[in-house]
Amino acid sequence: MTMSSKVDHAAQPEVSLPALRSGRRPLVPLIVAAAFLMESIDSTVLNTSIPTIATDLRVMPLTLHMAITVYTLSLAVFIPMSGWLADRVGAKRLFCGALGLFMLGSALCGASQNLEGLLAARALQGFGGAMTTPVGRLILLRSFDKRDLAWAMSFMVTPVLIGPFLGPLLGGLITTYASWRWIFYLNLPVGAAAIAATLAFIAPDPEIPRRRFDLKGFLLVALAFACLQLSIENTTAPFLPGFMRLIVALLIPGAALLYVYGARNTAHPALDLTLLRSRTFRIGVLAGSLCRVGLNGQPFLLPLLFQLCYGLSALQSGSITFTAAIGSLITRPLMVPLLRRFGFRRLMLVTPILGAIVIAGCAGFTSTTPRPLLMAYLVLSSLVSSVQFNAQNMLIYAELPPDRLSASVSIAAVAQQISMGLGISLAATFLAVVGNPATGPVQRDFTLVFLLMAVIPLLSLPQFLRLRSEDGAEVSGWRADRKAKPSDAIPRFWPGRDRRRDPA
Structure with missing residues (x-):
């Protein structure tokens, strides 16, 4: 695949950061995080509620999995156009509009009276989510x-880490003690609050040079990603030759369309693959993304292990796996001092190894393992995953100039979406291959699958070895001639800290 381009990116005007009062700046990541949490929960919240929804809509439970597939x-399909739209209408306006579409889709999901209406509403939700994630990331990148x-x-x-664990627990609680429709209605007040906070506290967009929309390129990549996503989704279906033929039938044209897209030579591509030269x-x-594939399989496997092998209910299983969210919360204040102390290269080499260890450690779980020990282990496992995901997200943008950010968020969001789906699908495929279809998976099947998934993060190490010690030093704050000081972990823009830098 070639990635030639006639664009002289160095000649493009520099994009300046928007002016923002220091007292308001810490609110920006909180607003974006709230929107991300709402979208992340919706990716998994239906899992534990499918039987109840299927009964209410008078359809088979397996048919209702289409509601998850349509959303993903x-x-x-629509993530590739998010960068162009952000430049065209402004990231702030697009973020609010995307949240509005997500809320509208949620309201229609809650009011659905049949499967067709639910699928259409889930597609609208997915369109709003496709704009929310990359554009929210772009707002953060332009604000700091x-x-x-x-x-x-x-x-x-x-x-992103809490959502897969919180979604099934929240879905189980709402379905058990209220109507499943409140799964979607709860998005309305959260979305409305996020829109109001965005309008009040996020700065206007900087001046961005407009570019033409690559319609042909968008159609190519949209069709390619649709084929790839459907192929990934179908690996979770029963492991039968018919499904294998469908997977291959979708995978081959998807890969071919991506190759055709990469061979094109256009000034303003829908996905700017020249960014991969960085x-x-x-x-x-x-x-x-390869490391994420292995780590993303764990949240899928653990609830199945607890429910199918240990006899726990969905609510009991969710109450255990939800403790993994504690590890993510612990990681957030640790990331700045960790990056300043070790830099990107060391963290990116260590975390795949630790990730492989904690995934393999799940193979030692049994039905007699004390629940407090399970919970403590999940906190540790989530902490490792959170450090890796944080460092990866920061590394992606560490060396990019401001005028390339809108193009970069689309590629990063697509890679994240595919790696998440592929991690779940690989775990499901491994489980189907090693298990007995007549009896269903048993403890030893999960043990083997955890060990197989643990190998995947290690495959990313050869590429991470290509990093240099000084890569991303401006973002990480790492310097070879000094160790991190405690004060380095305090953001410079925090209210009360170095106010002379921000006369506003």
């Missing part, structure tokens, strides 16, 4: 300079 498919970016972006990964961006996206 809509995400994959690189030396303050590590602190700000540490808020962004926490919802070494840190390429390593962060490709190697980081």
Whole structure:
């Protein structure tokens, strides 16, 4: 695949950071994180509620899995146009509009009386979510300079890690003690609060040079990602030859369309693959996504293990796996001092190894393992994953100039979406291969699958070895001639800290 381009990016005007009062700046990552949490929960919240919804809508439970597939498919298809739209209408306006669409989709989901209405509403939700994630990331990148970016972006990964664990628990609680429709109605006040806070506290967009929309390129990548996403989704279906033929039938044209797109030579591509020429961006996206595939399989496998092998209810299982969110919360204040002390290269080499260890450690779980020990282990496991995800997200943007940010968030969001789906699908496929279809998976099957998934993060190490010690130093604050000081972990823009830098 070639990535040639006639664009002289160095000649493009520099994009300046928007002016923002120091007292308001810490609110920006909180606003974006709240929107991310709402979107992340919605990716998994239906899992434990499918039987109840299927009964209410008078359809088979397996048919209702289409509601999950339609949502993820809509995400994959529309993410590539998010960067262009952000430049066209402004990131702040697009973020509010995307939240509004997500709320509208949520309201229609809650009011659905049949499967067709629910699927259409989920597609609308997915379109709103496809704009929310990359554009929220773009707002963060444009609101902070690189030396303050590590602190700000540490808020962004926490919802992504908490969502897969909180979603099933929240879905189980609402379905058990209220109507399943409140799963969607609860998005309305959260979304409204996020829109109001965005309008009040996020600065206007800087001047961005407009570019033409690459319609042909968008159609190519949208169709390619639709094929790839459907192929990934179908690996979770029963492991039968018919499904294998469908997977291959979708995977081959998806890969071919991506190749055709990469061979095109256009001035303003829908996905700017020339960004992969940046070494840190390429390593962060490709190697980081490979590491994520292994780590993303764990939240899928653990609830199944607890319910199928240990006999726990969905609510009991969710109450255990939710403790993993504590690890994500612990990680957030640790990221800045960790980056300043070790730099990107050391963290990116150590975290895949630790990730492989904690995934493999799940193979030692049994039905007699004390629940407090399970919970403590999940906190540790989530802490490792959170450090890796945070460092990867910061590395991706560490060396990019401001005028390339809107193009970069689309590629990063697509890679994140595919790695998340692929991690779940690989785990499901491994479980189907090693298990007995007649009896279903048993303890030894989960043990083997955890060990297989633990190998995947290690495959990213050769690429992470290509990082240099000084890569991303402006973001991490790492310097070879000194160790981090405690004061370095305090954001410079925090109210009361160095007010002379910000006369506003």
